[in-house]
Amino acid sequence: MKNIIEELYYGNLHPEEHIVPSNPEYRPLTRKISALMEEAKKRFSEDDFITLEEILDLNGESSSMITSEAFVQGFKMGALVMVEVFWGEGKWVKG
Numbered sequence: 001m002k003n004i005i006e007e008l009y010y011g012n013l014h015p016e017e018h019i020v021p022s023n024p025e026y027r028p029l030t031r032k033i034s035a036l037m038e039e040a041k042k043r044f045s046e047d048d049f050i051t052l053e054e055i056l057d058l059n060g061e062s063s064s065m066i067t068s069e070a071f072v073q074g075f076k077m078g079a080l081v082m083v084e085v086f087w088g089e090g091k092w093v094k095g
Contacts, residue, residue, distance in 0.1 A: 016067070 007013050020026075041049050 015071075 002010075002012075004013075040052060044052065
């Protein structure tokens with residue numbers, strides 16, 4: 001593996017592809033979503049189901065944006081923690 005800085009530069013790091021929540025409620029929740037989607041597909045008209053899928057896709061995009069921003073902010077916070085560990089309390093934080 002190349003060093004992590006090169007991997008970041010070339011866009012080869014995709015941590016979201018490897019995330020499987022460890023919360024025990026995750027898998028039952030995804031199974032319930034799948035079952036409800038199958039039920040909706042049977043009950044809704046084709047146009048209504050397409051609209052539902054579009055809504056869910058847009059919701060997924062929105063969630064992805066929020067998750068991405070949370071990752072960036074968490075990374076920055078972690079870097080600030082490391083700066084404080086090495087340089088001392090409050091020397092790099094404005095406020």
